[in-house]
Amino acid sequence: MTESEMSAIRSRYLGVDKKKRKIRKMNDRKFVFDWDAQDDTLNNESPAAAGINRQGAQIMFGRGHLAGLDDTGPIASRRTGDVQLADARERRQAAKAGLDERHWSEKPLEEMRDRDWRIFREDFSISARGGQIPHPLRSWTESSIPVQILEVIEKIGYKEPSPIQRQAIPIGLQNRDIIGIAETGSGKTAAFVIPMLAFISRLPPFTDENRHLGPYALIMAPTRELAQQIESETRKFASPLGFKCVSIVGGRSVEEQQFNLREGAEIIIATPGRLKDVIERHVLVLSQCRYVVMDEADRMVNLGFEADLLFILDRLPSELMEGEDNGEQMDVDGETMVRKGRSRVTTLFSATMPPPVERLAKKYLKRPAVITIGEAGRAVDTVEQKVEFVAGDEKKIQRILEILNSNQYPPPIIVFVNQKKTADMVAKGLQRGGWNAAILHSGKNQEQREAALNSLRTGDADILVATDLAGRGIDVQDVSLVINFQMANTIEAYVHRIGRTGRAGKQGTAITFLTNEDYEVMYDLKQEISKSPISKVSIELAKHEAAQHKMSREMKRKRDAEDEG
Template sequence: MADPLERRKAAKTGIDERHWSEKPLEEMKERDWRIFREDFSIAARGGQIPHPLRSWAESSIPKELLEVVDKVGYKEPSAIQRQAIPIGLQNRDIIGIAETGSGKTAAFVIPMLAFISSMPPFTDDIRHLGPYALILAPTRELAQQIETEARKFASPLGFTCVSIVGGRAVEEQQFNLREGAEIIIATPGRLKDVLERHVLVLSQCRYIVMDEADRMVHLGFEADLLFILDKLPSETMAGEDTGMMEVDVGGEDGDGGERVEVRRGRTRVTTLFSATMPPAVERLARKYLKRPAIITIGEAGRAVDTVEQRVEFVTGDEKKKQRMLEILNSGMYPSPIIVFVNQKKTADMVAKDLSRAGWSAATLHSGKNQEQREASLQSLRTGESDILVATDLAGRGIDVQDVSLVINYQMAGTIEAYVHRIGRTGRAGKQGTAITFLTNDDDEVMYDLKQEISKSPVSKVPNELAKHESAQHKVSREMKRKRDADDLG
């Protein structure tokens, strides 16, 4: 492998250094896909993982469904949608490890509707055989939230969603089911009750989603879940082709897999989402999912293992400037180096300070047009500039190889932005360092920052942060306002 200097010289000779966001789909190389997944904190394994979605327009979602996505107003796919939808469209079982609020509902509803669209339309002959798809959720509130979201997509396509949850009369739910429904959203306890009373059967249920499986188990629904899953029809429907076919499995992102034979007629798809994987959820997955693709979103950008995170309490611009120059002049960190700030005026000020100190610095912020931004990045890649001073607004598309150091001159406002910043170094398996200047004004993110650093095997939480009052528990804006008011009072 050429050393970083050689690589940067090569960049001058016209090697394609464009970020993936500037390339058409057909020009994406494996390296671009790796950076794409890093940028959205997507990790996927299970063999033959399809490329994630760059945009809705480039997806293989059926046209009528894409039109609904557009009408619903989904502009950009979320990270979980980018990877789960292409896998879901292959009718593969999925385990998704993702937090609440990550856009999971559309991530399973879109492939589910594509699947239902390929099934025979509901007629009087088959309505009574039950739904084609079943979504299980731990609480009534979540089930109703999913129902609202699912309806936005399902209704324009002519499909019916009905929820079966506790707190409503069984008679009312029985009435809602009289016409049949392609999709049922339910809490496990109430669904078990309805199945035992023979109000509903699951004879043709082919698509199962378990959302927030860890919470369902935590709330004591494991036995109900097993009861429901055992009521599902066998893997194949009568008269289906049950011959064998070969598929690739194993390996990460499609690498190093093996060819195995699977039964062609497998028509049930099971998707399980969970923020964590306690033993009970693993047991469920092992029993009911077949060779699932496993997607993990946002394990702190996975930068944690390769980036040593350091924190220093430094107050005031003069002291910050001195400390930044001390670090840079130590000779420990070869360029390219990135310095992150929160406002464009701070970026210009820091770049000026660096230039006065003999460093060659470029800036990247919202005050620059696309051409100027590209020129700044290019000057860093070719070695014309040693340091890039950037704001978060411009930070999303930064892809520069071999960044040895990230300095957070100002701490990011959220832990997600911090994780994204430090992920600019320690990429592609290399080691990197991130040094963050903290002040007492950063108290809203101190708790999260402490948690983040403690997850890293190569970093140590400094005493001053570990013992800081604001790092003991989450500080919300309201708490901060009240505390400031008390101080004034």
Template sequence: MDRRVPIDVEERIRQRKLKEAAAAKPRFIPKKERERMATEKKAKEEQELKSSAPAAIPKPRSTTYRNGTVNRTPAAIPTGPKAMRHDHDRLHRDREPARAPRKAGRADERNKKRSYDEMEAEEIRLRYLGPRKDQSTFTTRKKKKNKDKFNFDWDPSEDTSRPEDKDGGRTAEPLDDVERTKQLIAEKRAFAATIKQKDPENGALRARQVLEWADMRERYLNRKSGGKKWSDKSLDEMKERDWRIFKENFGIATKGGAIPNPMRSWEESDLPPKILDTISHVGYKEPTPIQRAAIPIALQARDLIGVAVTGSGKTAAFLLPLLVYISDLPSLTEVSKNDGPYALILAPTRELVQQIEAEARRFATPLGFTCVSIVGGHSLEEQAFALRNGAEIIVATPGRLVDCIERRLLVLEQCCYIIMDEADRMIDLGFEESVNKILDALPVTNEKPDTEEAEDSRLMSRQLSFKDKYRQTMMYTATMPPLVEKIAKKYLRRPATVMIGNAGEAVETVEQRVEFVAGEDKRKKRLHEILASDHYQPPIIVFVNIKRNCEMVARDIKRMGFSTVTLHSDKTQDQREAALASLRQGHINVLVATDLAGRGIDVPDVSLVVNFNMAPSIEAYTHRIGRTGRAGKSGVAITFLGTEDKKVLYDLKQMLSKSSISKVPEDLKRHPDAMQRYVPGGGNKRDEGGGGGFNKGGKGGW
């Protein structure tokens, strides 16, 4: 017999609570199910919308009259004031399309779709990991809030003024329209003269009105442009402001007492006509900045220190005043030629000496002066024979000149004009003692006084005797290290200082590029790509740090199919001269050299300089890249960097950042060794190896 178990109330309550809890929890709905439910909901809403819509309004009847007009009158619309009062609004409301019901907000839909577990997981992630950085928090509500802020600036669209109302009724002249305005003023003046000529009775008044307009326009133009430009003024019209602008345009800075103004052109200089003819014959059209500033000072018999970047025309800057100085002295005779030269030029390297000698002969030979060079590598007997015939100008290296003085082959009894070119380089090469011996061998009877009289050009230009004048000393350099300042302080008297640009910086005509290329093989491959690109026309100079690499790199370049020649200290003087001559004459495409060719070597039209090894110092790097971009022409310098170059990376980055046409690459900008300057013996550890770098001590092996 079956017994029915009584209903357990507690169990029924518990099951009921479980069902309610399960119903309260959000359940997961598949995507297809959600799409089906949305479709059904939308169809249901459309059905309800149709069932609640009012009855359709019948179409109006059309009546056509004889004159062709058509009268459309609604058939079911009652007329009269009552109908108009009660049904007119209903009629227009029924004709409007029904609006769709307002959709739920995006936030509500997003919250409905997200389950409770997802929201809880998001809260936990937000608590321990913080807000997401890969998601934007921008909302349109923030944008609208910012839009409500008051803007204190004018909107350009709100400007209702006319162009002619600006600046007191006068429109500012664009820079491109200055010449056109000047031409218009000239035409108005010519028109006024024509009016006065054709209409003698009434033309005077009209002409005066036109001239008043032209005068007013010219005054306004001069006021807006600050008056005439210095190039449009004569020397008498130049004012202090014009000279200041002139110096700023050419980067000229001077100091040292009463200094004359720079020369604006060769014609306005105080050079004799014969020298000006020679300048025109040589082809110097416009003076360089160092020539503009240094020549007027040197012509006043002032001692001078010239600081200028390499390739700035310093040779002609000291040669031309030197020739003027010698022209005032008596010609050499059989007796006086044994007393030595009138002028002495010192240079650090043989190549630079011979280059100065060649330039000096271009100007001295038409004037009847003799120039002789004294360098090592040539026979001393030949140089002694050349000195025996006498010479007004001697160009020499310090070491060989000291040998000639000690062997009594040369005396300096009447030498009173001294020029030291590349003085900082002479000190770097260890010629300080030799320079002091040479300067001590000069006569002391014509030394300038170390007083304010040394700044008086009238006193310093006078003749002390028949053939003696005050000694004039000039020093040209690219940098001013302490040893150079010591020599200048000892032998120069109240010198004037001329600085062109910033000392130690590369010229603005050279585009500097740097690449991190580690290892000899990779550098040779990259060098082959550069030379084979046909972007650079010969001559091209490739710099290395040691002599052994010089021959190896030259051999690889020959295998690439380019004609090449080397230049380093193991070469004889004849071989050095032949190498430079072949490069200048176009017989050779590429010169591979050490820092021996880094200073003073002038090879015209060098389009590219490649630093196969980075120079051991930023000064040497500056002089290397100065072999291109000379005489105002443009050039490119490409430098390969490696791990051995860490001590120059900071200075290199600074130099690139100061150049207006060069760009600092990201590798160099972010390099840790480029963040601070290298300090020997400091926290930075010196790296001597890798990449075919330089030898210890950074001398370059030349």
């Protein structure tokens, strides 16, 4: 045996030659980062083993389809020159380990695993808690929605569920109480109407014996416009199923609404103030109301309807309906229609959760499932937010005309103001500039409000000048631009205003005119814009003193006094 062969055997079985290794002294406190090449065991692995290690790392850390990682995966065939690393044995080993690199969209429903559902929820920014939350909808056809309602959905033209619909509908079909927190324009109406219709379709049909006992379902909304919009959308689903919808809102005579209720209605859509009025007049009773929806609950509270809501909710039946007991109730298709001891289903949707809304939920909802889409109270990512410092009403009107005349933003466009008189003044200024402007505020009667919205939808008006009355729930398709002629008094109102554009996944723009008088909301505004992936905080706002930290009116007064002193 030659000396070189003996050296190779020693190296193989006895380790490397000690003379060639740099031996570290015990008292040497320096950490040595380099190592001898022979110490590297990775080089001795087979390509297949290395591939399995890489797969293990991906199993540990997960893999997101929308995070920008490639979809080839470790199992896929990868070549370096002519050497194929992913051979048949490697693929067999990966399959034996249970690794499936396909994205959830490539899998049938029965092959979805917990990891796939986690990625699905991440893809649609869905968060849900409350225990035993069902999987969200991947598509309409895979849902447990009754066939007759699915046919209506297809006829209306709903292609894919929105994120709130994906999670709220499966929970709603379990007849559970729900708190839904989602941005405006996210498709909440269908999210509560579809489970509601599935619920009331199992109840006895209306007859002369029961129609006078009131509706089966009640939907409450903060404004007439939103209530009528919900009525229009609900009717698309309910009418083909043989259910009647009636709205009870202010601005119309009680006698007219009493006439509409003469034959009864399974579904009532109402504003809290007018609904309280008709209940007190005994025009309507709620003896058999089993399904309650509060839409835009935070807005109802902000408008002062909290007492009215409490009055209405306390008028709902608390006793169990005929045919029920305290055990399992009204078993339908092997499932319990209403959970043990429950007399109704209550659903609350809101963009934010201020303390009064939390009190409502705590008192009237029983162990609700809580669904959050995105981040509660945050502006949608499809709206580019811009800020300009413009002082004086005349300069603001001139700047709006410059923006409009640039032809960068096609109609319809909405301009928000804080006062009714300002709305009238701005509309006249825009009309003098050659633009058709409609006006919407609380000084207009119901017919004028509806005419203003219709003129914007039909194209007879290019611009709607409105107060915060139009800031919530008003859906006008394809609004390209929102201008805040005056900054909203709160960041929540600002978020809802700019939510009129960038709806249904489309891109939109919001331009806000600021003055030094807006110091109370500048910090919040800067924070809000900085969260947007497509917006940049203007230098002027970023450097403004009031945007460095939250400043109240008292702090401003104190600082001004110190400056004068």
